[in-house]
Amino acid sequence: MHSVFTFPAAFSSAECDAIIALAHEDELRDAGLTKGQTDHNYRRADLAWLDERAGTDWVMTRIIDVVAQANRSHFDFALTEFGESPQIARYGADREGHFIWHSDIGDGAFAAKRKLTLVVQLSDPDSYAGGALELWPASHTQTAQTARGTATLFPSFVLHRVTPVTQGERYSLTTWAHGPLFR
Template sequence: MLSVYAFPEAFSPAECDAIVTLAREEELSDAGLVKNRSDHNLRRADLAWLDERAGGDWIMERIMRLVAEANRTHFDFALTEFGESPQVARYGAEREGHFTWHSDIGEGALASRRKLTMVVQLSDPAEYKGGALELQPDANIRESDRAKGSAVLFPSFVLHRVTPVTSGERFSLSTWVHGPAFR
């Protein structure tokens, strides 16, 4: 699949647990949309922004190395910065956590310049039901790997969603890489 790059073992299971622990050090906030809008019909999740947590520098260093490798060998996009903090999302069954079909390019100074999106699976798939990350890079819908520590990198214009979590909770780490507008 040309428009999606998979990392089977981007983070170890122990590193995934450390990221979730770091995210939970403070209360998670209700997930919104671009420009501080909120619509629980579109997105129902809790968030932690890792730049607001001490001790997470190693996470961004790993992400930058992985993205550089994949961009060099696979995408060859003009990238300039990681302008937004990595985000840990918790999708819980108690409120059917989900995120409907969307792309990550949106309004706003940063969201309009998103070029690549990376999503890391932090939870063991046995710990929840539902919560599939589905991508639609073309006419077909593909489910992302659910293995703990796996990651997927894709152009931010690709449609994707997280199906409702029906049991347990799913944690993921998302980040975006920015650059000049596509043309």
């Protein structure tokens, strides 16, 4: 079993553009934390939720396929559902967008059942500076690949962060596959 799995070209460049356009159909919302809390020292980003956008079935179909392939070949977790909507995040230099070290398992009804996290790189890596997705699965950090359309999957208990964006803006698509609590 690998702690981090990379799925190159999970989405094409045109599909990444389409997902970013979906995010801007309505005004993006300030990113919060669990239980409706906000702390800009902890997380500074703007979000759109995919389930609030029409015509997004193709995105979820692709996510399900990518998660199924990665889980079969690398994780072998007991996954039962996608209980939360995928989120599109914008980390902009205008706000020094970032997310400090955290895990995705939390106290909420769904956050407690998160087993596998998927993050898709939607932006061209040349369009921003900073904004690295860093993971700490063991005794050292790993930086996720930044090729546009690449999906990075990891157990939701793995510590990870997004470093501050210092130029431009970075978009990502994140969702979680749920299952019984880890034992």
